[in-house]
Amino acid sequence: MITTNTEELHKLVFTLAWNDAFGCYTRSGFEKLIWPGIADQARWIIYFDIDNMHALNESHGGYEPVDAKIHQVLGIVRKTDYAAGQYKSGDEFLVCITDAEGRETTDPTGLMYRLMKELKKQGMTATFAIVPVLSMDLSVNVLPAVRKVFEIKQTRGKEAR
Numbered sequence: 001m002i003t004t005n006t007e008e009l010h011k012l013v014f015t016l017a018w019n020d021a022f023g024c025y026t027r028s029g030f031e032k033l034i035w036p037g038i039a040d041q042a043r044w045i046i047y048f049d050i051d052n053m054h055a056l057n058e059s060h061g062g063y064e065p066v067d068a069k070i071h072q073v074l075g076i077v078r079k080t081d082y083a084a085g086q087y088k089s090g091d092e093f094l095v096c097i098t099d100a101e102g103r104e105t106t107d108p109t110g111l112m113y114r115l116m117k118e119l120k121k122q123g124m125t126a127t128f129a130i131v132p133v134l135s136m137d138l139s140v141n142v143l144p145a146v147r148k149v150f151e152i153k154q155t156r157g158k159e160a161r
Contacts (some may be wrong), residue, residue, distance in 0.1 A: 019086060021067040024093065030085030034096075035138045038083060041098040042133040044108040047145035048115065048126040049153070053091035056124060063090075066089040075120075076114050082106070084118050088141065094142060127152050 017029025025034055035042075039057055056066050070093075071108070077084040077095050084095045095115075097106050108130045129145035129152075 021071065022074055022086065022090075022093075023078060025083065025085035026093050027088065030083065030094070031138055034083050034085065038096060039133075039136045039138070041100065041122075042096050042141075043099055044097040045107055045131050045133060045141055045145060046054050046095040046097070046112050046115070046128065047131070047142055047149060048093055048112075048128045049149050050091040050093075050119075051125045051127060051153075066124075070123060072122055073115060073118045073124075076111070076118055076126040080106075082111075084154065087146075092146075094145075127156075
């Protein structure tokens with residue numbers, strides 16, 4: 001069904017841009033709708049990959065209970081004016097810390113530790129990286145964090161053997 005109703009189109013775009021289960025933007029919603037409006041104020045990106053997501057889903061009886069836990073964790077970000085979104089799959093997320101006029105930038109480590117604490121409270125852990133925003137291109141900014149998280153997880157895997 002094709003519509004020219006602007007209100008219906010806005011609802012459809014939001015539906016595609018928002019993940020209700022996690023309470024955050026989808027990757028395409030973040031990249032296409034949110035990032036262009038905040039890129040010039042973005043200062044830090046917190047990237048995290050939830051550890052052992054497959055095992056969590058199995059031990060908690062499926063996706064829905066784990067999704068609810070992630071929704072709870074991301075509630076910390078929803079209480080701010082910062083933006084959170086999925087990055088690649090259902091277990092990778094980013095939070096963009098921005099400068100608003102008249103406000104000092106939040107310490108990214110403080111927010112990261114609050115997220116870690118809430119993850120622990122929900123019975124989960126994640127591997128984190130914090131990177132400064134150096135480009136107007138979101139993927140250029142996130143790539144070093146993705147690499148760092150991958151490197152940390154690889155190192156942990158070798159240590160466990």
